[in-house]
Amino acid sequence: GSFTGLDNNTQACTGSNNTGVDPYQVLIFGFPANATSGVACQTGTASFCSAVQQIQIQVGLANNSAAPHRIKLAIDDNGAGVSYPGAIKPAGGTLQGHPSATGAMAVGAAFWYNTTFCGDTSNKLDAYSARGGDPILFDSNGTRLATAEARQKPDIVGPDGGSDTFLGFPYGTILAGTGPAQCSNGTGPNFFGTSAAVPHVAAVAALMLQKNSTLTPTQIYSTLRGTTAPMTGTSATPDALSGYGFVQADAALAATASGGAVTVTLNLSPATINVGQSATLTWSSTNTTSCSATGDWPAIGATAFSGSVVVTPPAAGSYSFTISCAGSAGSAMQSQTLTVLTPSSGGGGGGGGGALDLAALLALSGVAAARLRRSRRASRS
Numbered sequence: 335g336s337f338t339g340l341d342n343n344t345q346a347c348t349g350s351n352n353t354g355v356d357p358y359q360v361l362i363f364g365f366p367a368n369a370t371s372g373v374a375c376q377t378g379t380a381s382f383c384s385a386v387q388q389i390q391i392q393v394g395l396a397n398n399s400a401a402p403h404r405i406k407l408a409i410d411d412n413g414a415g416v417s418y419p420g421a422i423k424p425a426g427g428t429l430q431g432h433p434s435a436t437g438a439m440a441v442g443a444a445f446w447y448n449t450t451f452c453g454d455t456s457n458k459l460d461a462y463s464a465r466g467g468d469p470i471l472f473d474s475n476g477t478r479l480a481t482a483e484a485r486q487k488p489d490i491v492g493p494d495g496g497s498d499t500f501l502g503f504p505y506g507t508i509l510a511g512t513g514p515a516q517c518s519n520g521t522g523p524n525f526f527g528t529s530a531a532v533p534h535v536a537a538v539a540a541l542m543l544q545k546n547s548t549l550t551p552t553q554i555y556s557t558l559r560g561t562t563a564p565m566t567g568t569s570a571t572p573d574a575l576s577g578y579g580f581v582q583a584d585a586a587l588a589a590t591a592s593g594g595a596v597t598v599t600l601n602l603s604p605a606t607i608n609v610g611q612s613a614t615l616t617w618s619s620t621n622t623t624s625c626s627a628t629g630d631w632p633a634i635g636a637t638a639f640s641g642s643v644v645v646t647p648p649a650a651g652s653y654s655f656t657i658s659c660a661g662s663a664g665s666a667m668q669s670q671t672l673t674v675l676t677p678s679s680g681g682g683g684g685g686g687g688g689a690l691d692l693a694a695l696l697a698l699s700g701v702a703a704a705r706l707r708r709s710r711r712a713s714r715s
Contacts, residue, residue: 361391369382369383369384370382370383370384371383371384391407393405393407404471406426406468408428426465426467426468427464427465427466427467427468427487427574428464428465429464429465429466429468429487429488430464433464433487433488434466434468434470434485434487436485437551439489439490439535439555439558440464440466440487440488440489440577441488441489441490441491441492441528441531441532441535442459442460442463442464442488442490442491442492442528442531442575442576442577443459443460443462443463443491443492443493443494443526443527443528443530443531444457444458444459444460444463444491444492444493444494444531444565444580445458445460445493445494445495445526446493446494446495446496446517447495447508447517447519449493449580450563451513451514451517452513452514452516452517453513453517456564456565456566457491457563457564457565457566457579457580458565458566459491459565459566459575459576460494460526460527462527463488463491463528463575464488464528465574465575466485466486466487466488466574466575466577467487467574469482469483469484469606470482470483470484470485471483480604481604481605481606481607482605482606482673483604483605483606484605484606484671484673485605486572486577486669486670486671487574487577488574488575488576488577489555489558489559489572489577489578490535490558490559490562490576490577490578490579490580490581491531491562491565491576491577491579491580491581492531492532492534492535492580492581493531493534493581494525494526494527494528494530494531494534495524495525495526495530496520496524496525496530496534497519497520497521497522497523497524497525498522498523498524498525499522500522500523501523501525502522502523502524502525502526502530503523503524504523504524505519505523505524506519507519534581535558535581537583538558538581538583538586538587539554539558541583541587542554542557542586542587542590542595545587545590546590546595549590549595552597552599553595553597553620554595556595556596556597556598556599556666556668557586557589557590557595557596557597557664557666558581558586559572559577559578559666559667559668560578560589560596560598560658560664560665560666560667561582561585561586561588561589561664561665562577562578562579562580562581562582562585563579563580563582564579564580565579565580571669572669578667585664588664589663589664589665589666590663595620595621595663595664595666596619596620596621596622596659596660596661596663596664596665596666597619597620597621597666598617598618598619598622598625598657598658598659598666598667598668599617599618599619599668600615600616600617600655600656600657600668600669600670601615601616601617601670602614602615602655602670602671602672603616605670605671605672605673606672606673606674606675607672607673607674607675608674608675608676608677609647609648609649609650609674609675609676609677610646611646612644612645612646613644613645613646613672614642614643614644614645615631615642615643615644615645615655615670616641616642617640617641617642617657617668618639618640619639619640619657619659619666621661621662621663622639622659622660622661623660623661623662624636624659624660624661625637625638625639625657625658625659625660626657626658626659627655627656627657628656628657628658629653629654629655629656629669630645630647630653630654630655630672631643631645631655632645637657639659645672647672647674649674650674650675650676651674652671652672652673652674653671653672653673653674654669654670654671654672655669655670655671655672656668656669657669
């Protein structure tokens, strides 16, 4: 990889990977606090330049190797702002690592101030919250899957931006105009990011276990997903930005009865097929009195509490399957998406992505939060 700045000075940042290791590269551009700006940056006479830069990033093949079928370019701007003048636009998923595991609950982030509970008109996702949607191409042993696996990530959204005693940055005094007293900002620094949202959701799970210690992780996940509130811009539930919606602790606890919460499990195998092939939907539920199938099921409406069905879509495209179940303790739902390809469009290779470290995440979230605060103040003026 290499980059070229405004002074046409090309710098090689990394070399090619060694054979047999993950194709993963990190390029870091940093402007120190003593950087200059202006004409010196344009002529290349400055040791450090803090002016806006036009950077060309080139990714090439090493040793006449075969071109990859997939490649991911992740640009983390640390809050500075990046524009893309060429054909490449931001697209695809940014959620990486263990949150994509089938047994994990991936959590997005929404500033507590920008929620309906604290007086906003809707629950708004933070701009830096990770997006799901990337396919799983290899198993845990590194063996390529016959068909790519699609997983619903993130699962839900939790609040961030709360005050603590040491982590984050001073946000300032804020009070939601129509929100309750709990929406007043604390005196300590504010901690933003999905790293802050996850502990809030974990705390709700702990309260659920306190109410009913027999709950399994599957039951907890299903109840949390089934008791969420809508997010801004969500046209379908779940989606790759907000999952099933914004966590609601009171609703989740209300659905956690002493006899067990309502749970639904829906599995799809495989998640990607070619036209003419079939996939199998398998589902089960607990503590339910009714279940209903919606979407592209062979038969929609009331359905059994558990069972399986084979689906064979007639054409290429994306097919959604949702099952919702209700009981005395509340309700829960699960969704799966089947991707159907034409035989000639299969294949593809693997790719990697970058990840923000904690310092970068805090800086990025600080800029985003400051912009949100200015926007909210402007709307009230």
